[in-house]
Amino acid sequence: MPKITYIEQNGKEHTVEVPVGWTVMEGAVKNRVPGIDADCGGACACATCHVYVDPAWQAKLKPRAEMEAQMLDFALELKPNSRLSCQIKVTQELDGLVVHTPKSQH
Amino acid sequence: MDRIVIIGAGQAGAQAVASLRAEGFAGAITLVGDEPFPPYQRPPLSKAYLSGDYARERLFLKPDSFYAESQCDLRLGVAAVDLDRKAKTVTLSDGAGLPYDRLLLATGTLVRKLPVPGAELPGVHYLRGIAEVDGLRPELVAGKRLAVIGGGYIGLEVAAVARKHGLDVTVIEAAGRVMARSASEPVSAFYEAEHRGHGVKFLLGAMAQGIEGRARVTAVVTDRGSVAADAVLIGVGVVPDTSLAESAGLPCNNGIVVDEFAATADPDIFAAGDCTNHPDFTGGRVRLESVQNAIDQAKHAAASMLGKGTAYCEVPWFWSDQYDLKLQIAGLARPGDVIVPRGDPASRKFSVFHLRGGTVAAVEAVNAAPDYIIGRKLIAARAQPAPERLADISIPIKSFV
Structure with missing residues (x-):
C-alpha cells in the first residue's frame, strides 16, 4: 500500500498507508492526522482539506481540475503547490508522497 | 458533571464526541446509534456509494481507534426508547439504562413514507x-x-x-x-x-x-x-426524528426547538443537526438538512454542554453532485426573494443570487465556485450589491468584497 507522509506546521510527521483509489484527504482523516478538516467529506465543496505538496512531488501529480482551482483560489495562504487533498487520488506511483498541512483551514 | 449521553450516531453525534474531547471534557461519553454502523457520511450514499465505486469503509467518519482513544462508549444497533427527564436517564431498546448529567439529541431525520397502496411491495x-x-x-x-x-x-x-x-x-x-x-x-x-x-x-x-x-x-x-x-x-423528503423529545415533553415544532446555544427547554438537554428547529442567521427559525449544520451546530452544542457556549449563527451551505455538475448553495432562499441571475446557463456555469430587501440572502452556483464562495461572504456581511452589477459577468465577482 502506498505510504503518504503528512507534515504539520510544527514539523511533526505522520507517515501512513493509504489504499490505492482513496484520496490523500481520506488518508489523513482515517489516520487522525490533524490539520485537515474535510467538512464536506471529499466533494470539493468546502475547501477545508488544503495541503501544500512537497515540491519534489509536484510534477508527479495530475494538475488541478477547474473546480479545485476555483475553490483553492479562496484558500488562506494559497501557494503554487496548494492542493485540495480530497482531489488527489492515491496511486502506486504516489508511494512516498509528502504533503504539508497549513496553519488553518478557515 | 461527568456523564454525557449522545443519542444519534450520525454526523452531529460524531462531531460532538470530537468537540467534547477537544474542549477538554474528561468525563464519560456514551454515543448511541440505532444503525449497526459507526457514524458515517450520508452524502455519498446517493452518489458514489450507490454507484458501487466507493467502498463502505470509506463512508465511516472516524477510524475505530477514534472511539477507543476518545474513551467513547459506542452503543450501536440499539435505539433510545425512553427519556425520563426527572430521573435523567435514557432507556435503550436492549433494556439498558443510561444516566446522564447532560444529554445531546442528535437523532436526525426519518424518511417520509409515501402513504399509497403498494408502497411495501418488493422492488x-x-x-x-x-x-x-x-x-x-x-x-x-x-x-x-x-x-x-x-x-x-x-x-x-x-x-x-x-x-x-x-x-x-x-x-x-x-x-x-x-x-x-x-x-x-x-x-x-x-x-x-x-x-x-x-x-x-x-x-x-x-x-x-x-x-x-x-x-x-x-x-x-x-x-x-x-x-x-x-x-x-x-424520495419525498424526510421528517425530523423528534419522538424521544416529544415523549419527554420537550417543545417540538418541525424539529426539536432549541435556542442559538443548541439548548432545549430542559437545561440539561441539548440538540444538534437535522432534528433541530433553531434560530437562523436572518433572525428567523429554520430546520436544516445538511452536513454543515450537523457539524457546526454540534460544535456549538458541545461547548454549551460544558458551559462555554457561543451563539450559533453560521451561514448555511449545501451541495449536490449530478453528472459532472456541482451545485453549491449558501444562505437560505425564500419565496419572494428578488432573483438575480449571473452568467448564462447554456455555458453550464452560472449562478443565481437571491436578494431580500436589497441584502444578499442566498446564492445557488452551478460549476461556479467563485460565485458561491463570494456569495457566502456577501451573505455573512449582509451586503447590498447593486443587482445590475451582480448580474454583469464583466465585473469580476471578487470585486464585490
Whole structure:
C-alpha cells in the first residue's frame, strides 16, 4: 500500500498507508492526522482539506481540475503547490508522497 | 458533571464526541446509534456509494481507534426508547439504562413514507442509510426501468447514477418543476434540461396514487397516467426524528426547538443537526438538512454542554453532485426573494443570487465556485450589491468584497 507522509506546521510527521483509489484527504482523516478538516467529506465543496505538496512531488501529480482551482483560489495562504487533498487520488506511483498541512483551514 | 449521553450516531453525534474531547471534557461519553454502523457520511450514499465505486469503509467518519482513544462508549444497533427527564436517564431498546448529567439529541431525520397502496411491495425502495442503498444497488441493471417518485436532490442524484448504469429512468414529481422546494426556477429548469439531455424522462405535476404489482412492483399509478417500472425509488423528503423529545415533553415544532446555544427547554438537554428547529442567521427559525449544520451546530452544542457556549449563527451551505455538475448553495432562499441571475446557463456555469430587501440572502452556483464562495461572504456581511452589477459577468465577482 502506498505510504503518504503528512507534515504539520510544527514539523511533526505522520507517515501512513493509504489504499490505492482513496484520496490523500481520506488518508489523513482515517489516520487522525490533524490539520485537515474535510467538512464536506471529499466533494470539493468546502475547501477545508488544503495541503501544500512537497515540491519534489509536484510534477508527479495530475494538475488541478477547474473546480479545485476555483475553490483553492479562496484558500488562506494559497501557494503554487496548494492542493485540495480530497482531489488527489492515491496511486502506486504516489508511494512516498509528502504533503504539508497549513496553519488553518478557515 | 461527568456523564454525557449522545443519542444519534450520525454526523452531529460524531462531531460532538470530537468537540467534547477537544474542549477538554474528561468525563464519560456514551454515543448511541440505532444503525449497526459507526457514524458515517450520508452524502455519498446517493452518489458514489450507490454507484458501487466507493467502498463502505470509506463512508465511516472516524477510524475505530477514534472511539477507543476518545474513551467513547459506542452503543450501536440499539435505539433510545425512553427519556425520563426527572430521573435523567435514557432507556435503550436492549433494556439498558443510561444516566446522564447532560444529554445531546442528535437523532436526525426519518424518511417520509409515501402513504399509497403498494408502497411495501418488493422492488420499492427508500434511501436514507447504508442498508437501503445496499438494497437498491442490485436494481441498477442496464435496461431495467426505474421510476423515481420525487424530483428533489435524492431523486435526481439517484436518477443520474441510474442513467450512468443504463437504466430507463422516469422521475415523477408532484410540483411543476424539479427541486421546487430548494432551488430557484432558473436552476430547476437547468437541471431538468440536463437530466433530459442524459435521457431521463419526467412526469411533472403528477401525484403518485399507488404502486402496482403482485410479487414485485410493476408500475406506479399517478393522476397523470401510469409509469411501468421494474423498481421504484421513493424520495419525498424526510421528517425530523423528534419522538424521544416529544415523549419527554420537550417543545417540538418541525424539529426539536432549541435556542442559538443548541439548548432545549430542559437545561440539561441539548440538540444538534437535522432534528433541530433553531434560530437562523436572518433572525428567523429554520430546520436544516445538511452536513454543515450537523457539524457546526454540534460544535456549538458541545461547548454549551460544558458551559462555554457561543451563539450559533453560521451561514448555511449545501451541495449536490449530478453528472459532472456541482451545485453549491449558501444562505437560505425564500419565496419572494428578488432573483438575480449571473452568467448564462447554456455555458453550464452560472449562478443565481437571491436578494431580500436589497441584502444578499442566498446564492445557488452551478460549476461556479467563485460565485458561491463570494456569495457566502456577501451573505455573512449582509451586503447590498447593486443587482445590475451582480448580474454583469464583466465585473469580476471578487470585486464585490
